[in-house]
Amino acid sequence: MNVIAFLSQKGGSGKTTLSVHTAVAAEATGERVCVIDADPQESATAWASAREAGTPIVATAQAGELDAALRAAEGEGMTLAVVDAPPHAAPAAGQIARRSELVLIPVRPSAFDLAAVPAAVEIVAAAKVRGAFVLSACPFRAPEIGETRAALEAYGLPIVPGEITDRR
Numbered sequence: 001m002n003v004i005a006f007l008s009q010k011g012g013s014g015k016t017t018l019s020v021h022t023a024v025a026a027e028a029t030g031e032r033v034c035v036i037d038a039d040p041q042e043s044a045t046a047w048a049s050a051r052e053a054g055t056p057i058v059a060t061a062q063a064g065e066l067d068a069a070l071r072a073a074e075g076e077g078m079t080l081a082v083v084d085a086p087p088h089a090a091p092a093a094g095q096i097a098r099r100s101e102l103v104l105i106p107v108r109p110s111a112f113d114l115a116a117v118p119a120a121v122e123i124v125a126a127a128k129v130r131g132a133f134v135l136s137a138c139p140f141r142a143p144e145i146g147e148t149r150a151a152l153e154a155y156g157l158p159i160v161p162g163e164i165t166d167r168r
Contacts, residue, residue: 001074003081005100006050006134010116011087014106014136014164016043019084019107026080034073036083037087038096044084058081063092066099093120097127104160106136109148121155135163 004022006015019035027033033056037044040062048058057078061069066083073081085096097103105120107113117133124131133152138145145163152159 001070001078001081003070003083003087003100003102005083005096005103006106007083007085007093007096007103007120007144008106008113008116009093009119009123010087010113013087013108013113013116014134015039015086015087016041016047018035018085018104018106018134018136018164020044020047020056020058021084023082026082027056031080032076032078033080033082034076034078036065036066036069036073038062038066039084039086039091063095066092066095070099093123094126097123097129097131098163100127100129103125103127103129103131105131105157106134107148107152108137109135109139109142109144114151115146117152121157124157132158133166134160136164138163140165140167 006019023033023035030110035044035058037060044058045060059069082097
């Protein structure tokens with residue numbers, strides 16, 4: 001079973017939104033997907049409760065429960081687990097990264113999000129896992145998108161092409 005984690009050391013970066021949308025998109029391609037909600041806010045769990053569709057399955061798992069949750073998902077025939085990580089630098093973030101094949105780091109084009117990037121990059125490097133940045137909640141055609149991309153390039157991780165736009 002493959003594991004993709006959305007990890008950021010800042011709340012509000014888009015981890016949960018990207019986690020559940022990635023899970024739904026993967027399921028549409030035929031993957032058997034579960035979301036592991038490791039965020040104490042349990043927003044992915046609330047999303048699943050409000051959703052009419054019964055899949056993807058969402059299970060909560062805090063730091064010490066992650067391995068058991070992933071084993072259970074694999075035992076149920078899941079082919080992909082998407083982990084919505086907690087928004088802080090804690091042992092849980094490192095554990096989640098080590099269990100993942102890919103860690104995606106959502107970054108909004110803001111100084112606050114950029115300030116949280118070094119901690120996330122350190123976690124990815126320590127886990128020796130593939131990582132990449134995802135630009136999230138970007139104002140439509142805003143100049144700060146390019147500025148954020150330029151700042152992220154200094155960290156040496158790939159940046160997912162395009163960005164998630166917030167058109168509000």
